[in-house]
Amino acid sequence: MKPKSRKAAEAEKGGASQEPFAEREESFGARALVVVPVFGPKIRRSSDTARPERSDEARLEEAVGLARAIDLEIVSAGLVTLNSLRPATLFGTGKVEELGLTVKTEDVELVVVDHPLTPIQQRNLEKALNAKVLDRTGLILEIFGARARTAEGRLQVELAHLKWQKSRLVRSWTHLERQRGGLGFIGGPGETQIEADRRLIQERISQLEKKLEQVRRTRDLHRKQRKKVPQPVVALVGYTNAGKSTLFNRLTESEVFAKDLLFATLDPTLRRIPLPHGGEVILSDTVGFISDLPTHLVAAFRATLEEVLEADLILHVRDISHEDTDAQAVDVADTLRLLGIEEGSDERIIEVWNKIDLLDPTRREAILQANRADAGAIAVSAVTGEGIDTLLRRIEARVTQERSVYEIDLPLEEGETLAWLYRSTEVLDRRDGDASSHLTLRVAPKQRDRFMQRCRTYIGS
CATH class of the missing domain: 3.40.50.11060 (GTPase HflX, N-terminal domain)
Known part of the structure; x- marks a missing residue:
């Protein structure tokens, strides 16, 4: 009909x-x-x-x-x-x-x-x-x-849109003061005609860039604060609609908006997730990538994408059931390269082959056999949960491989030091005695010097 x-x-x-x-x-x-x-x-x-x-x-x-x-x-x-x-x-x-x-x-x-x-x-x-x-x-x-959805996201979108519109003032329906999302071809407040003064656009772009620079500085402060705690940051990246948010929800048991929809996620989300043998990581969901993504759009969202740059581990989530999965992987690699990350040489990147529940049985079994024989990509289904345990073990192995394990006997009166250890290291085991606590700790490289300054005398005692 x-x-x-x-x-x-x-x-x-x-x-x-x-x-x-x-x-x-x-x-x-x-x-x-x-x-x-x-x-x-x-x-x-x-x-x-x-x-x-x-x-x-x-x-x-x-x-x-x-x-x-x-x-x-x-x-x-x-x-x-x-x-x-x-x-x-x-x-x-x-x-x-x-x-x-x-x-x-x-x-x-x-x-x-x-x-x-x-x-x-x-x-x-x-x-x-x-x-x-x-x-x-x-x-x-x-x-x-x-x-x-956030003020930051709207600033980034407006900046990208204005930069794109600078050369397109031939259109009589250009919107220059739009603060929220919406369709550019639908009329509304702020509509500007062909006589629009480019200087006004540039002034607005300068204002937005200053606001986003403040956002970037705020994010830098937050990242510096996170570096003082032991939890590593794991970032999810991938082609749009590859299932990143569904995987995020599976790993964190949260309810981040996830739908079979292109660009369902735009604003970044962070959650803590526990690892199989103790300890935690901070998981970050990011905006999806896409082919022919405009470079000025990548630049506008750089404040958000810097979460990927600073991550200890990057999970490249692929929709392995999609017929263009290889081409999509190349597009993601191209976008990462714009951020200064070379997928072939960056050891932080793990490929996660998602949506294996959508594969035909023959191809699915072939992929699972290849995964068992190779320590490269990990096959999972964010919907059914298959492969999630394997993924968590791989995450744990990678984020802890450079961490040293120490055993110390800490006097009970060292309450301040004990509190610092819980904030700044992973306490794997604790046994309290009459005069001291025997602790087994895993210490990240970034905390090793401070740990040695505070606890050197208690090691091996």
Whole structure:
């Protein structure tokens, strides 16, 4: 059954609005057409030949998922093969006319193009199609705006959006004062026309950068405080919708928002989790990565992503059931490289192959056998809990491998030192006697010097 058109919906309410679409404010999702350009052999970049090939169907599915993440009503979606790139419109004249016919017959209000568009291409397509056009970068920014929950997240989204908009003042529906997430093509307070003064935008960008610098300093202080306690930090990274938040909930027994939705998590979350043989780590969930993530967006979220830079251990969570899992892994590695982390050489990184419950039995068994024979990736299901115990043991082994174990006999009157030991080391065992307590401790390298200063005389006594 064909979805009810916007005009029909308005007619049921007492007549269609006569206002142009750019000036309307609607509360329900716009009718959208999703177009995924597929490059022919002549225009494929030679640098991509060594990268894992993405299937066209998976690209289309991801693009539709991105559009649905901001509640757009998808009335049509498809692949468009390009044998040449048109500077004016990206697509050829015939394809633009075909898209225009679809826009008209399906009552489409928004065309999503899953590829970066220049400001000129976007403007020309909007004129030719008589509909608003949003490219991949703009769509990702809209999703981030809708997902931001904290003040920090909203600052980061606004900064990224304004930097992207600086070159796009050809659009009459640009919003310059938007504080919250929402759809850029829906009117609202702060809408600025083509005459917008770039200086005002730059002033706002400078204000946001100063606020985010304060956020970064605050995070630095928090990290310095965490370095004074014995718990290592373990960061989850991975492609969006790889199951990081579900795994986070499984490990922490918490209820962080987790859904089969692209970019379900934007703001970072930290929780303590116990290890199998005592001790704890701090687990950090982070924003998901995605292919062609704009570099200015990575820069805007650097204050958040610095949690990954400072982590003692990084878990790269992969959706091993996805047909493009290898290509997604390369995209994550590219984003980590932007942060200064080389996945191939950084010993902090452990690959976690999630969603093995979705694999067919033959492939699932092959992966599990490979895991048993190799100490590399760990196969898990965050939904069923399979493999979680193995993952926790690996985390414990990695974060404790450089920690030294000491046994001391601490006099009972050294209450202050005992309290410091509980704050700054892992107390693995304690046996109280009449005059002293016999303690077995595991000490992190960063606390070893302070431990020796306070407890050297009690070691081996």
